[in-house]
Amino acid sequence: MSINFREEIKDLQAYKPGKPIEDVKREYGLDEVIKLASNENPLGCSPKAIEAIKKACDNLALYPDGNATLLKEKIAEKLNIKPSQVLPSSGSDEMIDQISKTFIDKGDEIIMADITFPRYIATAKMMGGTPVIVPLKDWAYDLEGMLEAITDKTKIIWLCNPNNPTGTMFTKEKLINFLDKVPRDIVVVYDEAYNEYVTRDDYPKNSIELLDDYPNIIIMRTFSKVYGLASLRVGYTMASEEIISNINKIRGPFNVNTLAQVAAIASLEDDDFLRKSYELNKEGKEYLYKEFDSMGLKYAPSETNHIFVNVNKNGQEVFVELQKKGMIIRPMQDTWIRVSIGTMDQNKKFIKLLKEVI
């Protein structure tokens, strides 16, 4: 007699995170290790968030506010929507999970790109859904291809704009044209984890306005990237009241912890930190582009805080060699790697070491 696990999880693999900085230091006897692997903010987070956390530390014995009322109100006020259209979560990761649990029945078809954020496919499989993969074109979303993939069985379409890991974006015009053609009983999840980093003005910066016209859209944002709060696990989602109230049914009672809630609220009050982060990222991106150009390396145009670059040498090997020298990046397929944009010192160090390795 043996235990039976659900059929749906048999072929799934556990997520393999990059090695923590401390492990790499120990393994290679290094004093300094720089991690440009997970698209974290090199400036840390807003000092206001740290102040708020310190205050909240006075009492950690109480459960958090399960409704995250103040955070919801803050977001709603800032974006001019109703608090009942907002749902905070323990990172966007948790929300991807919750959306899949809310909508996917066995056999439903779930349309997504390849390559894109890996949680979309993992949670689809977990729920017994059938992933329908539409390859990227020139490292960008093929929205026409995604429309063609729609069938009677389609339940969710995942859009990541700009995309992780390629950094590419599609325009507001293309998004609206796409939404106009998607039947209203199909849920379109619009993940904009890097919204705040986008520099191009044809990007749908104010996606919130789409909520009025498209009752089937779910917009996801996170505090992990430009706000620099990845360790706390907090993000938020916006959709119709009907969608939010249904996701709420499967949500764990205290999914966003108190420190995350207060830090997120304080972060929303610090536009200065946001601007500094944006500027630093822009400067770093231009520097890295220039260096890649002079090294003859091809890259996808990025509207995020990371660059998808072809190093003309096996990405896994380059990753290992860089790691030995104290630089952690993310190997992707073939000869491509993804590097997060760091401080200018970190970017310069990365280029120096990359030149040594390739």
Ligand SMILES: *Cc1c(COP(=O)(O)O)cnc(C)c1O
């Ligand atoms: C980082 C990232 C997330 C997850 O963010 P968390 O809020 O830290 O869970 C979601 N989507 C994309 C595209 C990301 O890059």
